[in-house]
Amino acid sequence: MPIFRSRQQADLLTRLFLHPDLDYTVTALATQLGVPLTSAHRELQRLEEAELLVGRQVGRSRLLRANLSHPAATALTQLLLVTFGPQIVVGEEFGRLARVNHILIFGSWAARYQGLPGGPPGDVDVLVVGTPARNEVYVAAERAEARLDLTVNPTIRSLSRWENSDDPLVRSIRANPVVDVGSGLIDRTNTDDRTPISDETKRTA
Numbered sequence: 001m002p003i004f005r006s007r008q009q010a011d012l013l014t015r016l017f018l019h020p021d022l023d024y025t026v027t028a029l030a031t032q033l034g035v036p037l038t039s040a041h042r043e044l045q046r047l048e049e050a051e052l053l054v055g056r057q058v059g060r061s062r063l064l065r066a067n068l069s070h071p072a073a074t075a076l077t078q079l080l081l082v083t084f085g086p087q088i089v090v091g092e093e094f095g096r097l098a099r100v101n102h103i104l105i106f107g108s109w110a111a112r113y114q115g116l117p118g119g120p121p122g123d124v125d126v127l128v129v130g131t132p133a134r135n136e137v138y139v140a141a142e143r144a145e146a147r148l149d150l151t152v153n154p155t156i157r158s159l160s161r162w163e164n165s166d167d168p169l170v171r172s173i174r175a176n177p178v179v180d181v182g183s184g185l186i187d188r189t190n191t192d193d194r195t196p197i198s199d200e201t202k203r204t205a
Helices: 007-017 026-033 039-048 073-083 086-095 108-113 134-148 168-174 197-204
Strands: 053-058 060-065 102-106 123-130 149-156
Touching: 007 026, 007 039, 007 060, 007 086, 007 134, 026 039, 039 053, 073 086, 073 134, 086 102, 086 123, 086 134, 102 108, 123 134, 134 149, 149 168, 168 197
Parallel strands: 123 149
Antiparallel strands: 053 060, 102 123
């Protein structure tokens, strides 16, 4: 939806408002979302000045999180969930699967996310590349549906079929916009996602 200042701003807001119980640093957010550190610092500073984010100082470090007391917080969270949320939600729910090489969103949602014009997607198409247990894939889809309130359609392809251009579906997916969510997964056991911002990092940004 063309209503945010930039894609980078929308991605940062989505990460923060969909995980309101977590504190983040500029470095962690920039790394997770593939945003240049200077751009992330600039956007996050604007959002904090607008009081959409709250920051707290811990020693020499500053941590940021979504400001749920902001009058727009509830509406903004829902808007982010239905517009940019599938990338994060699909990554988290399908990221629990074993024996997976890639997780891609394709179809109309990927096309809208990549900026192609069209109506709002009515569902989310997910390609799981690997050899996961089929029942676990469908359970992951049900979890994602419950969070997004959108139908999630999973498709499984082995790595060999994904690399084989003879597969008609693979050819179609490769020829159209996709969103790779595999690189944006949160490691729930890794506390580095909340590594404090050092004064040196802030000066560099």
